Amino acid sequence: MKGKAYEPEKQRFKATFAQLPRCRLFLRCQSKNMAQSAGRSRNNHLSLEKEHIMASLYKKPGIKIDPKTGKKTKTESKKWWGQYRDVHGTLKRVPLACNKNASQQMLAEIVARIEREKSGIVDPTIDEMKRPISQHIADFEKHQKSKNNTPLYVREIVNKVKRFVEHCKWRNISQIKADDVEGFLCDLREKEGLSIQTSNHYLRGLKTFVNWLVTRRRLNLDPLVGVKTLNSQTDRRHDRRALSALEFERLLDAAETGPPAWGLTGPDRAMLYMLAAYTGFRKGELGSLTRRSFQLEKEPCTVTVQAAYSKRRREDVQVMHPDLVAKFKEWLAHKNVGPNEILFPISRKTCGTERDGAAFLVFDLGAARTFWIAEAETEAEEKRRTASDFLTYKNFDGKFADFHSLRHTFITNLGRAKVSPKAAQTLARHSDISLTMNIYSHLSEEDQVEAINALPGIPGVKKVDD
Numbered sequence: 001m002k003g004k005a006y007e008p009e010k011q012r013f014k015a016t017f018a019q020l021p022r023c024r025l026f027l028r029c030q031s032k033n034m035a036q037s038a039g040r041s042r043n044n045h046l047s048l049e050k051e052h053i054m055a056s057l058y059k060k061p062g063i064k065i066d067p068k069t070g071k072k073t074k075t076e077s078k079k080w081w082g083q084y085r086d087v088h089g090t091l092k093r094v095p096l097a098c099n100k101n102a103s104q105q106m107l108a109e110i111v112a113r114i115e116r117e118k119s120g121i122v123d124p125t126i127d128e129m130k131r132p133i134s135q136h137i138a139d140f141e142k143h144q145k146s147k148n149n150t151p152l153y154v155r156e157i158v159n160k161v162k163r164f165v166e167h168c169k170w171r172n173i174s175q176i177k178a179d180d181v182e183g184f185l186c187d188l189r190e191k192e193g194l195s196i197q198t199s200n201h202y203l204r205g206l207k208t209f210v211n212w213l214v215t216r217r218r219l220n221l222d223p224l225v226g227v228k229t230l231n232s233q234t235d236r237r238h239d240r241r242a243l244s245a246l247e248f249e250r251l252l253d254a255a256e257t258g259p260p261a262w263g264l265t266g267p268d269r270a271m272l273y274m275l276a277a278y279t280g281f282r283k284g285e286l287g288s289l290t291r292r293s294f295q296l297e298k299e300p301c302t303v304t305v306q307a308a309y310s311k312r313r314r315e316d317v318q319v320m321h322p323d324l325v326a327k328f329k330e331w332l333a334h335k336n337v338g339p340n341e342i343l344f345p346i347s348r349k350t351c352g353t354e355r356d357g358a359a360f361l362v363f364d365l366g367a368a369r370t371f372w373i374a375e376a377e378t379e380a381e382e383k384r385r386t387a388s389d390f391l392t393y394k395n396f397d398g399k400f401a402d403f404h405s406l407r408h409t410f411i412t413n414l415g416r417a418k419v420s421p422k423a424a425q426t427l428a429r430h431s432d433i434s435l436t437m438n439i440y441s442h443l444s445e446e447d448q449v450e451a452i453n454a455l456p457g458i459p460g461v462k463k464v465d466d
Helices: 003-017 018-053 100-118 133-146 151-169 178-190 196-215 245-255 266-279 322-332 357-374 379-387 407-417 421-428 431-438 445-453
Strands: 055-064 073-084 091-095 302-305 316-319
Touching: 018 178, 055 100, 055 245, 133 151, 133 196, 151 178, 151 196, 178 196, 245 357, 266 322, 266 357, 266 407, 357 379, 407 421, 421 431
Parallel strands: none
Antiparallel strands: 055 073, 073 091, 302 316
C-alpha cells in the first residue's frame, strides 16, 4: 500500500526529468537572446555617446626618435588640439593654443558658432575676416572691372587701397582701424607733402573698398564711419581758371601761326582748343574723335564721344556752336584723313602715345603773351604788360591755365550767357550740380561788377547821369 501511494509522485518526477533538456535549451536560448540584446543596447549607447560628444581637448601624440641611439620616445604636441563635430556631423580636429584655458575658450567659441549655424543664425563675416586681405582686394578689383570702369580708374583705386594695407600692415580686414587710416593720411600730408585734396582722394578710395566689404557681408560694420574728408579749400595746390575772351582769342592766333609741336601742327592745336572750349570735352575724349564722330549734314550739327572713351562710360552727344561748325569744316577741308582715322593723336588709349596737353597749351600761351607784350607802343605800356598776369600759366591768384582749364572756360561761358544751372549741368555732363557751380564756374571781376550794377538802385538816390 505504501509503494502504491507514492506511485503518482514517481510518475510526475519522471515526466519532469524528461523535460529538463528542453528547459536547459530554452534557458540557453533565452540567455543568448538577452546577451545579444544587451550587446545591441551597448552598441547603441556607444553610438549615441559618440553622436553627443560635441568637443574635447587632447594633446596630439607623436614619436620622437633619438638620432644617436635610434630609440623611440612617445611625445605630445605643445599645443592643445580640439576635436568637434561640425554642423554636418563631420569630425574635425584643429590646433588651438599652448595654454589649456585659452584652448578651452577657443573650442567653446567654435562649438557656439556651430550651434548658431544649426539654429539658422549664420554669420558669414567670421570666415571672411580670417581670409588674407589680399584675396579681398583681388575680388574688389574684379568688381570694379565688372562695372566697366576705365582701367586707369581701377588701377588708381586699387593702388590706393594697397598703400593703406602696406603702411598699416593689415593682414586681414578685421584689422582695418580708423586710427591707422587717420595716421597714414596725416603722414601723406606732412611727410610726403601731398595736398588735402589728394589725401581726400586716398580716403575716398579706401571708403569705397570698405563699403563694398560691408555690402558683400564680409564686414558687419564700417570701421571708417567716423573718418571724414578735410576741407580742401584750405589747401588748394592746382586750382584752374577760365580764360577770358581776349586771352582765348590770342591763344588761337598764336596756335594757328605757330610751328608744329608735340605731334600737332599749329592749326591742329588751334582746332583742338576750339573744340575743348566749345564742347567741354576732356583731352582723352577729344583724342578719340574721328570724322565719323561729327554729324554736319543736318541741323543741329553734333559731335559724339563713344561710351568706351567717355569718362562716365556712356555715349555723349554735344551740339556744336554755328561758329565752331564753320571753323571745323574749314579746317577739315585741308585734312586728308579717313572716316575712322583719329583726328588728334593725343591719347594713349587711341594712338598709343599720351601727349601732355598742358605742355603744348603753355607753349602757345607763352607765344601769345610774347606777341602781346611786343605790341606795346610805349616803354611804360610794355612794363605794365610785363608786370601783369595776362596770358600766364599761373596768375596772381595762384590759379592755373592748363588744358583742362578749357573745360572750365566752356562751363564759365555758359554762366556768362545766362544759361540755367540745370542746362549748364547737363551740358557739362556732371552728376552733381554743385560740381558745375562751385568748381567749374568762375566769376571774373567784370562779371561781379556787372552783377552788382544790375541790382535795383537805392530809393531816393539820383543816378549820376541825371
